[in-house]
Amino acid sequence: MPTSRQATPSRHHPGTEPPSLGGRATGRRERHPLRMSLAVALTIVVLGTAGLGWIYLKLNGNIDTFDAGGLSKNRPGAGSSKGENVLVIGTDARTGGNSALGGGDSNDIGRSDTTFLLHIYADHRHAVAVSIPRDTLVTIPPCRLPDGTWTKPQPNTMFNAAYSVGETAKGNPACTQNTVESLTGLRVDHTVVVDFKGFAALTDVVGGVEVCVPQDVYEGDLNPNRGTRGALLFRKGVRNVSGQKALDYVRIRHGIGDGSDIGRIKRQQAFVAALIKKVKSDGLTPADLLPLADAATKSLTVDPGLGSANKLISFAMALKDIDLHNTKFLTIPWRYVGERVAVVEPDASELWAGLRADRTIDGKDAAGTKGKARASASPSPSADVSGAGIDVAVYNGTTTGGLASRAAASLTRHGFTVTGTANAISQDHVSTVIEYGTGLRSPAETVARLFPGAQLTPVTGTGIDVVLGRTYATAAPSASPAPTALPSSVAAGARSADDDPCSNLSYG
Template identity: 70%
Template sequence: MTTTSDQATPSRRRRREEPPGHDKAPGRTRGRPRGKRHGGRAARRRKRGPLRTVLMAVLALAVLGTGGLGWVYLKLNGDIDTFDGEGLSKNRPESGTSKGANVLVIGSDARTEGNSALGGGSKDDIGRADTAFLLHVYADHKHAIAVSIPRDTLVTIPPCLLPDGTWTEAQSDTMFNAAFSVGQTESGNPACTQNTVEELTGLRVDHTLVVDFKGFAALTDVVGGVRVCLPQDIYQGDLNPNRATKGDLIFEKGEQDVSGQKALDYVRIRHGIGDGSDIGRIKRQQAFVSSLLKKIKSDGLTPTKLLPLATAATQSMTVDPGLGTADKLIAFGMSLKDIDLHDTKFVTVPWRYQGSRVALAEPDASGLWAALKADRTIDGKDASGGSKKTSEASASPGATGSDGSGVDGDGIDVAVYNGTTVEGLAAEAATALTGHGFTVTGTGNAGSREHSTTVVQYGTGQRSRAETVAELFPGAQLEPIGGSAINVVVGASYTAGDSPAAPGAGTETAPTSASSSVAEDARSGDDDLCADLSYGTGG
């Protein structure tokens, strides 16, 4: 795994009052400091995560339905932990006009605070992101989608805050889960992971939740277990491939209820099923969360169940400063109450193998992010709920008109390179860009002259501007690079007549909807429990 070696993650502490905004560090509050101190700030954090969103939604409904709001509010406020908002990037994507929300959910394998007893290993091990997904709640509040990001995905990790107040340099071609390990501490770095997701997707992450082994096990106990399915018998050696023997049978093939340690083992098993990959494990994790949703909706809640669930939820997670009070948690939970199981989708970001690692498959990945940004479901439906993003035109980045008149490049600097052997293409593209108000900083030939498709390269924090550039190049691919520049590498598709639109000319746009393959591979919350549990053979 690729990690940095001399960095430390921002701190955390328990919150008991209204937190400030996302981009400011929370002030000192009651409760003992947790972790290390640096720069005059008490360290604070405690892992939290994946199941919290679902549980809080149901919790909110039960609270309001039983009249116990004040009782639970006080209990929740006393248990909420937040991570340091000062570590969030200062150059984030804009919030946009949608009333939807993007929530990053991180499952941590940190061994602190008793987690080593459940996950094995040393309590001093570096905290890593074992799993992560971005939950997009559409603006109509009737649809939701959880997009899993494989931990081995090669990404650009943008600058992240260190304990001494300095920021790291951007790291390109680095495994996604390395972002959580920036700082090499046992508690991890959720702010850096959030920065990385925003850099990767161009979407603003409204909230981040982190859960650890102990918290996950406790939550599954509180709900009375979760129904799962195994495609085959599973032995101890499948959970720990370093064992010298096969070991005892721990799961029989077929359906069964799991909680606590057994639930944790289920979501962590990778070897012995399918091709043994993390991609296959993601499918089982998606099935688990789907089954949890079914359980909560079918069982319902009573006042006697409410307090244990509330306690487990708040004591099992660390959240960003924006969710640091009970009223904000309950308000967010209420926003999920009308989402049906069938309209809750689970997908993995379009991917392909790149050696032993995973790379995003373009243009499908960019199309998925664009669809979420426009509040369009993966099957093409408008889920904007009457927000500003309701028109077909608004589904495209920048809402361009058919003649390209909606593209405004004012204040955006672009360098243009010819990626083909046809002379003069860079100058031609530069002229079109200038006509739309872009500032062309230079033209020249690309290092490779064999580009079939135009590529828009962008540096740290420049994705949204790069999307504006890409609107002028039909089928253009977005590619993150180091630094802060934006480059257009003109490809052979441009020579075939797919030129960037000058004012008054017709144009297409970069991908603005999810590909059919994404919809075909999706799991719905009401799907068969035993269906599609792995990737590769044997699943």
């Protein structure tokens, strides 16, 4: 069994832990035959129209799907989360008429403009959307190119570069999906891509969305290369925006706040919250539903699991009972590294662990009956382990994605300080190895109590490193502890969908 010493990230790994992944966006259209499912039957009642069959065929014809063959073969397991995870990607692709709205060359490659992971809790009454800044430094795992080959991992790379792998006009949503799975250790159940044109159409259909503008905004703020201030786009105050105006509002980066992508994320979260609030407050009449469904399906590229009107409507209906106040928006724990963004640990690992356990940001168990069963489970044999004052770095020595995040979350729950997670130099470790420097045998033994069967190995240097092996990948996760609140750094900036549009729009 290989056990090379990797005391620091530079010696231990090529970058943050990634599983193998990839994706080629084929953009092919799927036209599924009409199926009389429960979702169809319920929709008949809502629509009350004899033309339903034609409507479904029309909506099916709108929907684009991407090729799931580019997804990783080493994804987190289907049971990695009690709830359901949906990746939402806003793209600035210029194809299909989008260049008229977003500017740029219509032949340019597709890029992700904004991304968030929506976790729908198992009780179907709570949801949280976690934004991932596009400048976040991550490892992009191997991705499939249009010719069928796979790239090598790209450590220390901006997150939004994953969507551009392969440099196709329609982008690479499968690569972004697998990058998120690698980063979080959570399995993404569905991925939805929304483009400029479709986004603008959606806001038109609902009659506009109420947003807060902190200051007068001009054309030059939207395009800092313009040279002149240009015409007034938004006057300060609460405004109703739709179409191009709505698109301009969510895309403006310069000229509002600190001009950062982080600041823009706050406004985007407020906008999505206001859009959800508008749809829920207005309700959907039969006359409203068809235009909204038509606009939505035209704007989306989805994974094959959502590739029909039946599937999309069934999925949407499953969300109808989620309360506005229980719909939260937050951002992955972050810090600046120069002009880029780094993920803050162990806060991020605690966040992903909370979502896996269906724990809300205030510590409530939202897993429904599953949560009750878990709460009554017998405590883990390692329940009394205390890691206070012990620093540990965690490395994934396997090809199974998400292991380092899983182990880091376990260590954090027991009071250890996780100094970082990453991939080991080699991914062929069979057993877990705990490497420790001079004088650290005792704390290393404490760490080992959380990893039954781990081998303790003294090495030259300082610090304690956990190099995870395949035995850890196949071991059943220990029972989750009783729900506790997430770190204040995670919850402090959270927004509820029913918040005032002018509240919580700044990072300081």
